[in-house]
Amino acid sequence: MKDLFFRENILEILDYIEEGIHIIDDSGKIAYYNLFAQRIDGIDRERAVGRHLLEVYPSLSYETSTLLTVIKTGKPILKKEQTFINYKGEKITTVNSSIPIKSSNGKILGALEISKDITQVRKMSEKIVDLQSKLYNNSIGENDEETAKYTFLDIIGQNKEMLKLKQMALKAADTDAPVLIYGDTGTGKELFVHAIHNASKRKNKPFITQNCAALPANLLEGILFGTVKGGFTGAEDRQGLFQLAHKGTLFLDEINSMPLELQSKLLRVLQDGNLRPVGGTKSINVDVRVITATNIPPEEAVNHKLLRRDLYYRLNVISLKIPPLKERKDDIPLLTKHFINKLNKKLNKSIKGVSEDVMNILINNSWEGNVRELENLIEGIMSIYDIETIDIEHLPTKFKKIKQPNKSLSLKETLEKMEKNLIEEALEEAEYNISYTAELLNIPRQTLQYKISKYNLK
CATH class of the missing domain: 1.10.8.60 (Helicase, Ruva Protein; domain 3)
Incomplete structure (x- = not known):
């Protein structure tokens, strides 16, 4: 077994890993690069090994380099975003996990870092934010187009639960309270979000959406709250989505995928309406209506520590659960x-x-x-x-291959059977009050009485 782990074998294995691996010694000199790290940084590893880290990466410093910080503190740094300029002048953004290398007696011998390249992800997300900024900063004229496309008329359904849900959502639209929407993938959560915005007093103001599962924590923080030039290496003055959504609505999808440390910052913004851009020292006041969504039960997300309990209470002022299609056949x-x-x-x-x-x-x-x-x-x-x-x-x-329970049953008979069951359920819920039952089913009282007679319901 030991023969499999000769030094040469280990280094060859590391060259096949599709994440960058750097190793420095305790003096800060580069001891090893794998091929993927060389590709990320655009640096010839033969020329870099043996040179001090800051000589190869002049845009970093003892304070901003995650590797040098680990050498100094002896403590690991996990999933930390770092932006630097390589010797070619290219801006590179990575998410790093850095750990100290120690001897048996605890002496720090160096540090190892695993890097994931998110340069293109950052560029694309910044372009999206810049485009949104242009859209909402009067760059397309006075009559800005609404970006929320759907209204309550676009939500198709006469199922009893769906009708109740639409009534509740319409009432929610008349307030500024946070709304938390839960539903399985494909149930139509986004339709409800659009409809709430378009029925609200904010309908002529910005409507911004962001999927919280799509980006790493540090990158998502900058996207949401903005960045200040000089706040960190490569940072530019850039408005965040909260600022772009000022006076409008911000929809955060898959909120349960947002890293917990960022959830605490979001909670502070929701509580007092003030945010501080990444790298900034001044607070900015924003007026934003926040709607969030999860594709797992929110209580389950809280119990599994995917969603902070205090944030859940803040977001769950109005709760909408969209039934799966199998429950509204x-x-x-x-x-x-x-x-x-x-x-x-x-x-x-x-x-x-x-x-x-x-x-x-x-x-x-x-x-x-x-x-x-x-x-x-x-x-x-x-x-x-x-x-x-x-x-x-x-x-x-x-x-x-789906089994048909009764092929002799016609479509008309199937629908009538469903209609009869619905009326029976509504009658029971309304304790056989005809007016209330008709209201629940959203049909005229006379129509209900006709159908009760038709199906011989008591």
Whole structure:
């Protein structure tokens, strides 16, 4: 076993790792580079080994270099963002984890650093922020276009829970209180966020979105709160998303993926409306309505320490839980019709609908991908076939295998059965008060009385 770990073998293995690895000795001289580190920094390792770190990286200092800091303190630094200028004048941004190398008696012999290159990620995110800044700083004229595209009319569904949810969301739009939306991927969380903004008094102000799972902590901090030139190596004066969203709405998706240390900074901004850009000394006041979303139950995120409990209480002033499609199957015929009409216009097709067999299959599918999966299914079929009606033969293989509980049951009978069940549930909830039941179902009282008689309900 020991023969496998000769020094030469170890160094050869390290050259195959797709993260940069640097090693310096206790005097700060470079002892080792792997090939990926050489590629990240654009430096010939043969020329760098044996030279002091600051000689090769003149833009760093004893205070800003994570490797030299570890040599000094003897304590590891994990997932620290560092921006530096290499000898070619190129700005490089990495996320570093640096650990001290110690002898058996605790003496510091050097330090090892693992670096992940996020230069392109930073450049792209800065470009996005700059474009958003131009959009909202009157650079496109006086009549800025709204970036929130959807309204409550775009949320398709007559399911009882969905109707309640839309009513609650509409009331939420009339306030400035934080809203926390939970729902599985593909349920339509973003539709609700857009609709709330467009129904609010902030509808003519900026609407900014940011996925918290897409970026490392340090980079996300700069994106949210902005940066000040000179605050750290390579930093420029740049507004953050909170400043861009001033007087408007900021939507933070997958808030449970935001690093905990950044969550505490977000909490302070939400509490007093003041933020301090990265590297800055002055606080800036912002007026932003914050809406957040998670794709796992928020309480579960708190229990698993993915979401700070104090931040959860601050964000969860108004809570909206969007049901998965499998819990609102009575909306499937409506959604199917909506997507077919929408895609007919987009694809210049004239498909009329789906067969009864296909509708039975759609209703009995588990829909792990929710509404988005249903839309993608229909778009895939309509993109390939020039037909009038979508039938079983046009479905992907996995859908053909779905068991149909009663093939003799027609679409009309299936829908009537669903309607009867819905009315029975509503009657029970309303304790058989006809007016309240009609209100719950959002239908006229006379219509309800007709259907109670039709289905022989007591």
